[in-house]
Amino acid sequence: MTQDTATDTRAEAATEPKAETRSFQAEVSRLLDIVAHSLYSEKEIFLRELISNASDACDRLRYAALTEPSLAEGDAGYRVVLTPVKSSRTLTVSDNGIGMSHDELIENLGTIARSGTAAFVDQLTGDARSDMSLIGQFGVGFYSAFMVADKVEVLSRKAGESEGWRWTSDGKGSFTIEPAANVPRGARITLHMREGDDEYLEPHRLRQIVKRYSDHIALPIVLADGNKEETINSASALWTRPRAEITPEQYTEFYHHVGHSFDEPWLTLHAKAEGVLEYSFLLFVPSSKPFDLFDPDRKPRLKLYVRRVFITDEGTELVPPYLRFVKGIVDSEDLPLNISREMLQSNPMVARIRQQLTRRVLSELGKKASEAPEEYAKFWDNFGAVLKEGLYEDREQRDTLLPLVRLRSTTREGLISLDDYVAAMRPGQEAIYTITGDNLELLKKSPQIEGFRAHGVEVLLLTDPIDEFWVSTVGTYKEKPFKSATRGGVDLDKIAPADDKEKPPKPEPPAKLASLIAIFKLALGETVKDVRSSERLTDSAVCLVADEGDLDMHLERLLKQHRQLDTSAKRILELNPQHPLIARLAASVGESGASEQLSEFAWLLLDQARIVEGEQLPDPPAFARRLASLLERGLPAAA
Ligand code: ADP
Numbered sequence: 001m002t003q004d005t006a007t008d009t010r011a012e013a014a015t016e017p018k019a020e021t022r023s024f025q026a027e028v029s030r031l032l033d034i035v036a037h038s039l040y041s042e043k044e045i046f047l048r049e050l051i052s053n054a055s056d057a058c059d060r061l062r063y064a065a066l067t068e069p070s071l072a073e074g075d076a077g078y079r080v081v082l083t084p085v086k087s088s089r090t091l092t093v094s095d096n097g098i099g100m101s102h103d104e105l106i107e108n109l110g111t112i113a114r115s116g117t118a119a120f121v122d123q124l125t126g127d128a129r130s131d132m133s134l135i136g137q138f139g140v141g142f143y144s145a146f147m148v149a150d151k152v153e154v155l156s157r158k159a160g161e162s163e164g165w166r167w168t169s170d171g172k173g174s175f176t177i178e179p180a181a182n183v184p185r186g187a188r189i190t191l192h193m194r195e196g197d198d199e200y201l202e203p204h205r206l207r208q209i210v211k212r213y214s215d216h217i218a219l220p221i222v223l224a225d226g227n228k229e230e231t232i233n234s235a236s237a238l239w240t241r242p243r244a245e246i247t248p249e250q251y252t253e254f255y256h257h258v259g260h261s262f263d264e265p266w267l268t269l270h271a272k273a274e275g276v277l278e279y280s281f282l283l284f285v286p287s288s289k290p291f292d293l294f295d296p297d298r299k300p301r302l303k304l305y306v307r308r309v310f311i312t313d314e315g316t317e318l319v320p321p322y323l324r325f326v327k328g329i330v331d332s333e334d335l336p337l338n339i340s341r342e343m344l345q346s347n348p349m350v351a352r353i354r355q356q357l358t359r360r361v362l363s364e365l366g367k368k369a370s371e372a373p374e375e376y377a378k379f380w381d382n383f384g385a386v387l388k389e390g391l392y393e394d395r396e397q398r399d400t401l402l403p404l405v406r407l408r409s410t411t412r413e414g415l416i417s418l419d420d421y422v423a424a425m426r427p428g429q430e431a432i433y434t435i436t437g438d439n440l441e442l443l444k445k446s447p448q449i450e451g452f453r454a455h456g457v458e459v460l461l462l463t464d465p466i467d468e469f470w471v472s473t474v475g476t477y478k479e480k481p482f483k484s485a486t487r488g489g490v491d492l493d494k495i496a497p498a499d500d501k502e503k504p505p506k507p508e509p510p511a512k513l514a515s516l517i518a519i520f521k522l523a524l525g526e527t528v529k530d531v532r533s534s535e536r537l538t539d540s541a542v543c544l545v546a547d548e549g550d551l552d553m554h555l556e557r558l559l560k561q562h563r564q565l566d567t568s569a570k571r572i573l574e575l576n577p578q579h580p581l582i583a584r585l586a587a588s589v590g591e592s593g594a595s596e597q598l599s600e601f602a603w604l605l606l607d608q609a610r611i612v613e614g615e616q617l618p619d620p621p622a623f624a625r626r627l628a629s630l631l632e633r634g635l636p637a638a639a
Contacts, residue, residue: 018178018179019176019177019178020176020177020178021174021175021176022106022110022174022175022176022177023173023174024110024111024169024173024174024175025110025111025112027111027112027121028110028111028112028143029173030121030124031112031121031124031140031143032143032146032171032172034124035140035143035144035146035147035171036146036147036171043147043148043197044200044209044213045144045213046144046145046147046148046191047082047093047200047206047209047210047213047214048209048213048214048253048256048257049140049141049142049144049145050093050142050144050145050189051080051093051210051213051214051217051221052214052217052257053141053142053187054080054093054094054095054097054186054187055080055095055097055217055218055219055257056097057095057097057098057099057186057187058078058079058080058095058096058097058098058186058219059097059309059310060097060098060310061078061096061097061098061099061159061186062076062078062309062310063309063310063311063312064098064159065159066309066337066338067338068160070160071159071160072159073159073185075096075185077096078095078096078097078219079095079096079219079220079221079222080093080094080095080217080219080220080221080222081093081094081095081221081222081223081224081229082206082210082221082222082223082224082232083224084200084201084202084203084206084225085201086198086201088192089192089193089198089201090190090191090192090193090201091190091191091193091200091201091206092188092189092190092191093188093189093191094184094186094187094188094189095186095187095188096184096185096186097159097186097187098158098159098186099156099157099158099159099161099185099186099187100154100156100158100165100187101158101161101165102163102165102177104158105154105156105165105167105177106177108142109142109154109167109169109175110175141260143171145189145191146171148191148193148194148197148200149171149191149192149193149194149197150170150171150192150193150194151168151169151170151171151191151192152168152169152170152171152189152190152191152192153166153167153168153189153190153192154166154167154168154187154188154189154190155167155180155183155187155188155190156183156186156187156188157183157184157185157186158185159185159186163179164179164180164181164182164183165177165178165179165180165183166178166179166180166183203223203225206223206232207223207232210223210232210233211232211233212249212253213253213256214233214253214257215233215234215250215253216233216234216237216238216250216253216254216257217233217235217257218235218236218237218238218308219235220233220235221233221235237305237308237331238250238251238254238282239270239280239281239282239329239331240280240308240331243270246270251265251268251270251282251284252264252265254282255268255284255327255328258282258284258303258327258328258329259284259286259301259327259328260301261284261286261327263286263287263288264287265284265285265286265287266284266285266286266287266375266378266379266382267284267285267364267365267368267379268282268283268284269281269282269283269284269328269360269361269364270282270283271360273353273356276352277332277334277349277352277353277356278332278333278334279330279331279332279333279334279353280330280331281328281329281330281331281357281360282328282329283302283326283327283328283329283357283361284326284327284328285325285326285327285361285365285379285383286325286327286382287378287382288382289325289382289383290325293324293325293383293386301313301324301326301327301328302316302318302319302326302327302328302329302330303316303328303329303330304316304318304329304330304331304332304335304344305329305330305331305332306331306332306333306335306336306337306339307331307332307333307337308331309337311335311337311339311341311344312341312344314341315341315344315345316330316344316350317344317345317350317351317354318330318350318353318354318357319354319357319358319361320354320358320390320393320394321389321393322386322387322388322389322390322393322394323358323361323386323387323390324386325382325383325386326361330353330357332349332353334349335347335349335350358394358397359397359400362397362400362401362404363400365379365387365404366400366403366404369403369404369406369417376406377406377414377415380406380415384405384406384464385464385466387401387404387405388401388405388464388466388467388470389466389470391405391470391473391474392469392470392473392474398474402418402474402477403417403418403419405417405418407421407460407461407462408440408460408461408463409421409458409459409460409461410444410449410452410453410458410459410461411424411453411456411458412458418432418477418478419478421458421460422477422478422480424458425458425480426455426456426457426495426496426497427495427496428494428495428496429457429494429495430480430481430494431480431481431482431483432460432477432480432481432482432483433449433452433457433458433459433460433483433484433485434459434460434461434462434467434471434482434483434484434485435448435449435459435460435461435462435484435485435486436462436463436467436468436471436484436552436554436555437461437462437463437554437614438463438554438614439463440461440463442614443461443463444461446485446486446543446612447536447537447539447540447542447543447609447612448485448486448536448537448543448545449485449536450536450537450538450539450540451490451492451534451535451536451537451538452485452490452492452536453538454538455492455495455497456497457492457495459485465558468552468554468555468558484546484552485536486544486545486546486552486553486554487545487546487547487548487550487552488545488546488547488548489535489548490535490536491535492535492536493506493535507578509533509577510577510582510583510586510587511586511587512586512587512589512590513533513575513577513582513586515586515589515590516575516582516585516586516589516598517531517532517533517575519589519595519598519599519602520573520575520598520602522599523598523599523602523603524573524602524603524606526570527570527606528570528571528572528573528606529547529569529570529571529572530547530572530573531572531573531574531575531602532572532573532574532575533574533575533577534574534575534576534577536574537574537575537576537578537579538576538578539579540576540579540612541575541576541579541581541582541605541608542573542574542575542576542582542605542606542608542609543573543574543609543612543613544571544572544573544574544606544609544610544613544615545571545572545574546569546571546572547569547570547571547572550569551565551569553571553613553615556568556569557614557615573605573606573609575605585598585601600626600629600630603622603623603626604623604626604627604630607623607626
């Protein structure tokens with residue numbers, strides 16, 4: 001079948017000299033295959049996608065025509081027309097927007113340019129159910145036409161150009177593009193319906209779909225049924241309508257359109273600011289995490305309108321980068337209509353709007369955090385890592401942001417706030433203890449926090465890379481300094497034990513511990529900064545810690561991974577004086593031949609501490625040799 005189609009197109013190309021046939025980008029082909037075969041449940045959304053594209057195309061021309069009125073050529077009555085024709089079993093969606101040039105048709109309808117897309121398509125498995133949920137988060141835009149059509153034809157002429165083009169495809173690997181005569185400005189997309197999809201040729205069904213998904217579109221959506229033309233949506237910008245008249249479904253559909261999103265909004269904020277600056281805003285916080293949240297190329301998703309005219313959604317800086325998950329629109333009454341994108345960046349009104357919107361969003365988040373902690377926890381799992389960027393980027397909002405932070409800790413399940421932490425501090429505890437790493441489960445098992453656990457002292461478990469940075473920038477919370485549990489000395493003795501139990505008397509350290517430490521220091525020499533007896537260990541024999549003024553070990557690894565550091569600070573090796581192994585080693589000090597063996601042990605224990613810490617061993621063969629010889633000595637003597 002695919003073979004035949006390919007031959008047919010080539011034959012066509014031969015009779016029409018200017019027609020060219022091109023292959024879809026590999027990712028598009030895979031996507032189309034999945035779209036055609038597995039998306040049966042919500043096929044009707046194809047219409048929403050095409051109308052959404054048509055409306056965007058009109059918005060873009062309206063903006064371009066502000067500075068170049070000739071582009072609109074006297075046809076500025078922007079609209080989208082749906083024409084179902086039963087006799088030919090086609091549905092046409094046409095607009096008089098900006099249209100596409102030859103190269104744009106190839107680029108936009110043959111590749112997927114959005115950032116992170118290749119990675120997204122790689123995640124598609126061919127398994128209908130999991131693919132559908134992924135596509136649900138991502139959307140397939142124009143390609144969804146192939147859910148209901150076995151052939152799609154796009155006639156388009158770009159505003160300001162005289163040549164029109166016909167793009168056709170059956171969605172099976174390739175498309176054809178050729179010049180076409182008398183093409184009106186904009187795009188005209190004709191779907192040749194698949195067998196069994198005739199419902200989308202019925203006027204009542206089209207009305208129903210438009211009402212459901214596209215009522216909020218600010219342009220008229222016209223149904224052309226025979227000679228009759230009828231506008232079938234409200235055709236007024238949703239944000240200009242009173243809140244009481246907008247249903248939750250309408251908000252959701254608007255969010256899908258404006259944010260290219262497919263989930264439910266977690267938070268909807270719709271209001272009008274009046275005063276020195278007048279503007280409306282309709283903002284959404286998504287309920288799921290976009291896959292490109294940390295992609296450096298990710299564009300902010302807020303759209304700027306000026307008096308209902310779409311201006312831009314690129315680099316609007318209407319919210320700071322740490323609120324980049326917010327989607328929606330801002331419609332200003334005061335900005336000049338002909339404001340250029342470049343002018344926006346330094347415009348004081350935009351800066352003021354950003355400040356006000358930031359406050360507004362943070363205050364709503366604060367309300368959710370206190371009124372609906374479980375819902376807030378979901379938000380936090382999605383976007384907490386982004387919001388925390390604000391703690392070091394935005395001094396002005398730091399005090400508003402800190403109470404919004406949620407963290408995990410060693411003593412409690414679930415998320416806690418810094419206030420929760422401070423309220424549970426033990427008498428005598430002066431610092432907020434933290435430990436940072438990549439993996440929550442491993443962090444919980446870190447030897448450095450054993451003593452804290454034994455004393456009932458809570459330690460915050462920080463696993464986002466950003467944590468290393470905000471904690472040191474913020475420095476203190478409610479006058480309590482943040483202190484890393486893996487750095488410097490700890491004075492756990494000053495802290496009252498858990499459950500207010502009598503403190504058990506501290507066991508005496510082994511008699512020859514000082515000598516053992518001296519032997520270890522001699523053996524390890526310059527490799528470590530110091531060897532000392534530990535207060536923070538209860539179960540493990542040894543651990544590594546950073547000296548007071550040095551970089552935390554996890555941060556050092558992080559910076560090295562990103563090639564921002566190529567030196568290593570020397571670490572301190574701590575020995576647990578209560579551990580039987582350390583006691584045995586100390587007891588053996590002074591025995592004949594012990595000194596050499598103890599040096600070997602020093603290296604073995606240092607390497608063991610490095611492994612637990614997740615560090616690379618500088619000399620793995622030496623470690624293996626020492627371990628093998630130790631194991632060999634431990635075997636009963638051969639008969
Ligand atoms: P998305 O709209 O999410 O970017 P689509 O696959 O739906 O993805 O469309 C890809 C691109 O094709 C759009 O970004 C736009 O540039 C262009 N496009 C689609 N439909 C139209 C149209 N009706 N008029 C002009 N350009 C369009």
